[in-house]
Amino acid sequence: MSKELQLSDPLQKVIDALTDEFFDKIIEIYQSSGDTFVRFEADATLDLCKYLRDEQGFVYLCDIFGIDRYTNEERFEVVYNLVSLRDRTRLFLKIRCEEENPKVDSVYSLWPSANWFEREVYDMFGIRFRNHPDHRRIYMPEDYKYFPLRKEFPLLGIPGSIELPSTTPDPD
Amino acid sequence: MGEGYLTTKLDTITNWARANAAWPMPMGLACCAIEMMAFAGPRYDVSRFGSEVFRFSPRQSDVMIVAGWCSYKMSHAIRRIWDQMPDPKWCIAMGACASTGGMHRCYGVVQGVDNFLPVDAYISGCPPRPDAVIHALMKIQDKIKTEHSVLLDT
Numbered sequence: 318m319s320k321e322l323q324l325s326d327p328l329q330k331v332i333d334a335l336t337d338e339f340f341d342k343i344i345e346i347y348q349s350s351g352d353t354f355v356r357f358e359a360d361a362t363l364d365l366c367k368y369l370r371d372e373q374g375f376v377y378l379c380d381i382f383g384i385d386r387y388t389n390e391e392r393f394e395v396v397y398n399l400v401s402l403r404d405r406t407r408l409f410l411k412i413r414c415e416e417e418n419p420k421v422d423s424v425y426s427l428w429p430s431a432n433w434f435e436r437e438v439y440d441m442f443g444i445r446f447r448n449h450p451d452h453r454r455i456y457m458p459e460d461y462k463y464f465p466l467r468k469e470f471p472l473l474g475i476p477g478s479i480e481l482p483s484t485t486p487d488p489d
Numbered sequence: 490m491g492e493g494y495l496t497t498k499l500d501t502i503t504n505w506a507r508a509n510a511a512w513p514m515p516m517g518l519a520c521c522a523i524e525m526m527a528f529a530g531p532r533y534d535v536s537r538f539g540s541e542v543f544r545f546s547p548r549q550s551d552v553m554i555v556a557g558w559c560s561y562k563m564s565h566a567i568r569r570i571w572d573q574m575p576d577p578k579w580c581i582a583m584g585a586c587a588s589t590g591g592m593h594r595c596y597g598v599v600q601g602v603d604n605f606l607p608v609d610a611y612i613s614g615c616p617p618r619p620d621a622v623i624h625a626l627m628k629i630q631d632k633i634k635t636e637h638s639v640l641l642d643t
Contacts, residue, residue: 456597465596474596479561481605482568 322348327404331373339365352409354396359412362422366397366410370427374403378428381435383442387468392416393444397424414444423449441466500637507551507577508633509539511626514550514574516567519557521584521616528619538626547573552629554622555602558586558593568605579632581625582608585615 324332335355336343342361347354357365369375377400384394391413399408414421423446425431435446436455443464446452453459458479463470517525529535529543544550547570559567571580582602585591588611590600602608609632610625 470596472595473600479596481561481599482565484568484605 322346322353324348324353325406327401328353328406328408331369331401331404331406331408334373335365335369338368352407354409354411356411356413359414359421362412362424363427366424366427369399369408369410374401375399375408377402378424378430378434379407381424381431381438383438383444383466385442385466385468386413390415393419393442395421395438395444419444420447421445422447425450440464443467504634504636508630510542511538511540511551511579511629511633512542512544512549513540514547514553514570515543515545516553516555516570517557518555518559518563519586521556521587524616524619525554525556525583525622528622533619533623535623535626538623538630540626547571548575550574551577552579552581552626553606554581554583555587555606555608556583556616558591559599559602560597561599564599564602564605567602571606577633577636579609579629580606581610581612581622581629582606583612583622583625584617585613588613591615 322332332346332353332355336346339357339361342358342365344356344358346356378397379400380398382396382398384396386392386394393414393416395412395414397410399410400406401408412421419442421444423431423435425435425446426448432449432451433455435449436451436453438444439446439452440454440456441464454461457465461478463475463478465474513529515522515525527533529541535541540552551574553571553574555567571578580602582588586593586598587602588608590598592615594600599605610628612621612625614621
């Protein structure tokens with residue numbers, strides 16, 4: 318599976334161990350622009366992340382972001398940017414979810430930094446996270462009805478959906 | 490003036506005083522604020538025009554300089570500060586973002602602060618040079634000098 322990859326020695330060890338441990342869950346491993354991506358079944362998120370954190374030294378969750386692929390099946394993608402301080406390497410994990418009621422597991426229990434990242438992904442794409450401790454929007458108003466980074470959302474937003482201040486000041 | 494005297498109109502002398510002491514309310518939101526600081530600093534020296542007193546209190550200022558892109562969230566704070574400034578007051582939209590939204594053509598940024606503020610002078614540039622801010626200030630001074638303040642106020 319990982320024969321054609323150009324990996325550094327520490328990362329090669331991580332990938333080999335990962336494919337041994339989760340051979341039935343991993344869908345693809347590929348490289349792009351010098352980064353390594355592992356895509357796997359969404360139901361293995363917590364097990365696989367826990368394994369990477371505890372056994373492979375990926376103690377630092379750098380970022381989580383969403384992707385709107387705008388496809389009919391498995392429209393949304395969630396990407397985890399992990400850093401191993403032990404090996405000084407970076408690894409990207411990807412899972413996909415459906416357009417209808419997109420929901421994935423929260424990794425807050427493994428990396429507390431996931432709290433705000435997952436809130437941002439929810440805010441921008443509407444992907445929900447199971448067992449998130451504080452599942453609110455992070456940037457947009459709490460009663461906002463749209464998810465701005467979805468492809469069907471217009472560039473300039475929905476006119477009038479966010480309130481501007483009144484231009485007639487209160488006489489008091 | 491010695492033994493002499495001068496005659497003038499109340500409007501003229503009020504406007505002369507107002508035009509040469511237009512204290513700015515710095516509303517620095519982004520990189521334009523750096524140029525706004527240069528505008529106040531010794532090289533461009535806006536104290537030549539009587540506007541060196543940057544008051545960080547709306548109650549003591551006359552000209553609000555909105556410098557930078559303004560998000561919908563920030564717009565409420567800006568309008569609130571504007572409403573606290575005593576009349577007469579003027580507003581400069583500094584730079585492309587404050588004037589039109591500029592390169593921030595997206596859902597979260599107000600496409601020009603004139604959507605909720607009465608802007609008197611717009612400055613082009615990204616960011617504008619401090620000279621351009623001085624130019625806008627001089628335009629506002631010209632505007633102040635043409636106003637009929639006493640007659641309208643009473």
